[in-house]
Ligand SMILES: Nc1ncnc2c1ncn2[C@@H]1O[C@H](COP(=O)(O)OP(=O)(O)OP(=O)(O)O)[C@@H](O)[C@H]1O
């Protein structure tokens with residue numbers, strides 16, 4: 001059984017059809033890349049997986065470990081092991097990053113029937129994961145993403161993923177806004193999270209990220225569906241030819 | 251056409267008028283205070299309770315809302331004093347407790363020992379009876395319009411507390427004025443406090459209000475504060491009255507030059523409350539900050555009416571009012587900034603933000619600016635809205651359940667007004683109160 005099985009998914013928002021029969025199957029241990037032009041529906045797809053309100057599912061299905069994902073509340077999806085790294089991480093004034101991280105970790109543990117993590121254990125856990133992502137602990141004392149640079153926000157997303165240890169991580173343009181060095185740090189962080197027990201979907205526009213996070217499968221998305229899938233070489237082909245050829249196929 | 255119409259007295263007004271009659275005969279007749287009382291009584295008897303056509307009371311129609319006037323509280327008996335003993339809203343915090351029970355200062359519950367050098371604490375009733383010279387300061391701060399709540403408090407002025415810090419004196423631990431209401435039947439109380447800070451004095455004051463739920467008692471308090479030049483004051487106020495109480499309070503502050511002061515009022519209690527504040531910046535170079543938090547639910551109605559009066563140049567004032575409004579509660583903020591002639595280089599900013607947690611909650615906001623100087627910076631800001639769904643989704647996407655996400659967002663919203671409290675213990679205690687309030691929300 002695939003970890004994520006999406007069949008003929010059709011989604012509308014604001015009276016507009018955005019996803020047009022999307023099919024995707026992801027197994028544990030795999031890293032998939034989804035590439036596609038602006039407006040092709042990549043973020044919409046990731047939001048629908050995570051359960052953001054405001055989208056109307058007009059057809060198709062999405063199953064996570066065989067279970068109807070679309071029937072679950074967003075926090076239940078997270079507890080089941082789905083994680084979305086946002087393209088535009090939100091700022092939460094007044095809530096420190098530390099509080100946010102700890103609340104999230106404990107909420108997920110509770111739903112999984114595990115005990116709360118003790119403060120010293122949590123601090124140790126955060127310190128270790130933050131160090132790997134070159135995140136300064138001082139930053140975690142500040143309100144979530146408030147005043148963070150673009151790169152810091154993206155690293156903070158990966159830190160959350162590292163702490164929540166999901167089964168499926170969906171990274172929506174985690175590379176955008178990163179300089180070369182930060183890109184390497186983030187990619188390394190993601191690579192550390194690669195595991196036989198976990199799958200990752202990387203949404204990106206650029207081959208650049210895929211030099212660092214080498215995917216098993218590359219998909220091209222256009223006009224709300226996957227129009228072609230292939231190996232890592234597909235990303236190189238895209239880089240050369242552009243999306244135009246694929247959009248015609250859609 | 252405009253023949254004067256004698257207002258029809260409501261039952262509450264009639265009862266208050268009768269109580270004033272009785273008080274006239276009973277209270278000490280020491281000259282200056284008797285005169286003050288008499289003037290206030292006349293003002294009340296002329297105007298009655300304020301109603302919505304009185305601009306300052308536009309949103310709080312006391313004449314309509316105050317159905318009955320509770321009888322004047324008798325001096326507390328032994329049982330009342332015993333009941334008040336355990337009523338401390340900040341139990342873990344080391345402070346010099348000054349306890350008023352039903353408006354009467356109770357020395358045996360208060361900590362009057364080992365006063366810091368330069369600190370004087372006087373029971374007001376005794377000071378009045380003895381004609382203590384400090385009582386001459388009572389009524390010295392005169393607002394532009396004589397507010398009805400203040401008039402009533404003054405008409406019944408009889409007991410309370412005087413706190414005076416001499417030049418350069420300093421409180422080692424916070425002074426905590428606790429207004430306790432006890433008993434099962436509703437009474438009316440009229441406590442008065444006078445705080446005098448000499449030049450360069452430094453004080454930390456807490457004022458709190460507590461009482462039983464379900465007893466519709468009526469507490470009307472007034473506090474006059476004189477802050478001398480170069481003094482420093484941190485003032486934290488907790489209004490945690492019983493859930494059916496009526497709470498009327500006035501704070502009048504006359505602030506000298508180069509003073510640094512902060513006020514942190516937290517409003518959670520009473521069915522109907524009104525907190526009227528006048529901050530008069532009378533000396534140059536003063537910096538004042540007010541950050542208020544309001545947590546209201548059910549049918550609670552809380553009115554904060556603030557006048558920031560810049561009468562001297564080069565002062566800065568910052569006011570932030572935050573209200574979390576649940577149920578069918580109503581939060582009112584009226585904020586006026588006055589900049590007088592010659593108060594150049596004034597930098598005054600006021601902001602009020604309401605978080606509506608239910609469709610039935612209501613937030614009213616009336617900003618006013620009266621500026622008579624040209625080289626000033628003044629601003630008002632106001633927002634009101636529900637919790638941000640997009641933000642909530644971010645929490646949910648991290649596995650945090652909705653109630654917990656809401657609680658964190660609400661706590662951080664009101665927390666902005668609490669987190670600037672300098673005293674760690676007080677800040678934490680108030681944060682915890684906010685968090686308990688959220689837990690009770692369910
Ligand atoms: N709530 C909405 N209401 C109406 N239209 C929407 C809504 N959300 C997304 N869209 C539209 O759907 C299309 C797909 O948007 P989406 O953000 O999913 O694209 P994307 O592939 O992530 O693009 P990019 O590469 O620029 O991030 C766009 O045309 C967008 O304007």
Ligand SMILES: [Mg+2]
Pocket residue numbers: 042043044087172173
């Ligand atoms: Mg996108």
